[in-house]
Structures are given as structure tokens and as C-alpha cells.
Amino acid sequence: MASPTTYPASTPRIYGSCVLYDTSEGITEGNLTFQYQLSFEHHKHSFFAATLSLPERSQIPVLVKLVNEPYGEDVHRLLASNNLAPTLYGCARREGAPTAYVMERLSSSWVTLFKFSHHEFAGSFGDAIRCSLDCLLKLLEGNSVVHGDLRSNNIMLQVDGHGKPVVLLNGSAKINVIDYDWSGTAGWVRYPALRNPTIKDITWPGEPGGIIEPGHDRKLVDSWWHHWLGRGSN
Known part of the structure; x- marks a missing residue:
């Protein structure tokens, strides 16, 4: 048997x-x-x-x-x-x-943008990473959709064997976005009623339980970007 x-x-x-x-x-x-x-x-x-x-x-x-x-x-x-x-x-x-x-299933060559910011050379790749983020935001806005939670821990960055970002021919870093629990049509989907109040490095653009409006993704990214860039330059 x-x-x-x-x-x-x-x-x-x-x-x-x-x-x-x-x-x-x-x-x-x-x-x-x-x-x-x-x-x-x-x-x-x-x-x-x-x-x-x-x-x-x-x-x-x-x-x-x-x-x-x-x-x-x-x-x-x-x-x-x-x-x-x-x-x-x-x-x-x-x-x-x-x-x-x-x-x-992403391989071990992918790390969160949050984790990458702790490398001493992270800031030197700021232009390539920001280029990728702007392409991402333009795509979302052009399709009238939102991600809703574009914090740096939800953005994956592909790195090479030396731990440095893989940069594409257009000068942008190779990124992948994860965690689509709040995503959907802009002006229709909502934030959860409860969000983590202990996060200090960002400013949520909407109220808990409120509508995720067009432009909120960009506001959220802009709220942590300069702090991320400064941390990566230290």
C-alpha cells in the first residue's frame, strides 16, 4: 500500500x-x-x-x-x-x-527600500531610485488608481552581488512594489480604520477610514523621501 x-x-x-x-x-x-x-x-x-x-x-x-x-x-x-x-x-x-x-517569489537579490537606506552608499543612488518612483507614480496616476501604502518597506529594490542597485538603461533603479491590500480605483477605495500610529518618518495624506484620493500616493512618497535620502547619505 x-x-x-x-x-x-x-x-x-x-x-x-x-x-x-x-x-x-x-x-x-x-x-x-x-x-x-x-x-x-x-x-x-x-x-x-x-x-x-x-x-x-x-x-x-x-x-x-x-x-x-x-x-x-x-x-x-x-x-x-x-x-x-x-x-x-x-x-x-x-x-x-x-x-x-x-x-x-522574489529572490534574495531583492531588499526593501527601507533596509537599503541603512547602507552607507544608499544616498548616492538617490537619483536612480527617485526616477523609478516617479515612473511608478506616473503610471498609477495615469490609470486613475492608487496603491495606498507606498512606504519604503513596501518597495523592493533589486541589488547586485555588491549590494548596489541594479540600474536600468534609462537610469532608473529596478524596483518592485508589494502589498496591495489598500489598492484600487482612486477616489473609491479607503484607508483602513486603523493605521500604525507609531510610524514617525511619514505623513499619511488621508484620514483613517477615509477615501484614498488621486495624488495621495505621491504625497505619501514625498513625505518620507527626503528623510530617506538624508539617512542614506549618512
């Missing part, structure tokens, strides 16, 4: 497959194999490392995020299509359970 399948502890077994967003190759569904649970400090959602299996393809390492509340998948996909976010491969919806969003 064959041995029963074993699963890592805390594996959400109901998500054995997901519906794919990109069906251009005629494939509508992929299979998920969970590996282990990930822990991120101060985060209310559950994350898992997994692999996504598609017919006639090698397995793709993915991150699975379980979400109980709305998620800005359209904004995520918009930024991903412009190489500004991890690829969002698909999702799995199960009645009475959180929605599982299946996305690209």
Missing part, C-alpha cells in the same frame, strides 16, 4: 490548484504544492512558499498570500505588466475561506 501524502505543518490543503490570469496559451489552471509557511514581521496575513505546476513546464517557485479582505489585484497586475511588481499568476477562491493569491 502506498504511503499517504504528507504535508508540512500548517499547510492550507484546500488550495490544491489556482485559476490563472494569463490564459493566452490555453491553460486556465495550475497546481499548487505548498512547501512551508513564511513569517513576516508585523503582517496580519499568512504567506506560504509553494511551487506552481503548469502542463509541459518546469515548476515555478511562488509566494501564496491568503487574504480575508479585498485585494487590489487589478493594480497589482497593472504594475506587474510594467515590470514594477512581482508577477501575479493566479488566485484560488474557496467558499468560507481566505482568497489565495499566487505570485512570483
Whole structure:
């Protein structure tokens, strides 16, 4: 008799497959194999490392995020299509359970912009990073959508083997934005009723529970940018 399948502890077994967003190759569904649970400090959602299996393809390492509340998948996909976010491969919806969003698992060459600011040479890459941020903000504004939480810990920066940013041909640094819990149509989605009041380096542009208006993303980035630049120059 064959041995029963074993699963890592805390594996959400109901998500054995997901519906794919990109069906251009005629494939509508992929299979998920969970590996282990990930822990991120101060985060209310559950994350898992997994692999996504598609017919006639090698397995793709993915991150699975379980979400109980709305998620800005359209904004995520918009930024991903412009190489500004991890690829969002698909999702799995199960009645009475959180929605599982299946996305690209970034390698260890990616660090948060917040963490990078502690390097002594961070400030010397300020122009390249600001160029990327301005491209990001222009894309959001041009599509009348908002991210809502563009703090430096939600912006990933790709670095090389020396810990320095990967700079593209247009002079911008390679960034990816994560965490789309507040994202959606500008002037429609809202901030959560509770936000972290202990964060000192930013100024929230809207009230708790209030509408996230056009331009709020830019105001939020501008509120921490000069402090970030100064810290990175020290």
C-alpha cells in the first residue's frame, strides 16, 4: 500500500490548484504544492512558499498570500505588466475561506527600500531610485488608481552581488512594489480604520477610514523621501 501524502505543518490543503490570469496559451489552471509557511514581521496575513505546476513546464517557485479582505489585484497586475511588481499568476477562491493569491517569489537579490537606506552608499543612488518612483507614480496616476501604502518597506529594490542597485538603461533603479491590500480605483477605495500610529518618518495624506484620493500616493512618497535620502547619505 502506498504511503499517504504528507504535508508540512500548517499547510492550507484546500488550495490544491489556482485559476490563472494569463490564459493566452490555453491553460486556465495550475497546481499548487505548498512547501512551508513564511513569517513576516508585523503582517496580519499568512504567506506560504509553494511551487506552481503548469502542463509541459518546469515548476515555478511562488509566494501564496491568503487574504480575508479585498485585494487590489487589478493594480497589482497593472504594475506587474510594467515590470514594477512581482508577477501575479493566479488566485484560488474557496467558499468560507481566505482568497489565495499566487505570485512570483522574489529572490534574495531583492531588499526593501527601507533596509537599503541603512547602507552607507544608499544616498548616492538617490537619483536612480527617485526616477523609478516617479515612473511608478506616473503610471498609477495615469490609470486613475492608487496603491495606498507606498512606504519604503513596501518597495523592493533589486541589488547586485555588491549590494548596489541594479540600474536600468534609462537610469532608473529596478524596483518592485508589494502589498496591495489598500489598492484600487482612486477616489473609491479607503484607508483602513486603523493605521500604525507609531510610524514617525511619514505623513499619511488621508484620514483613517477615509477615501484614498488621486495624488495621495505621491504625497505619501514625498513625505518620507527626503528623510530617506538624508539617512542614506549618512
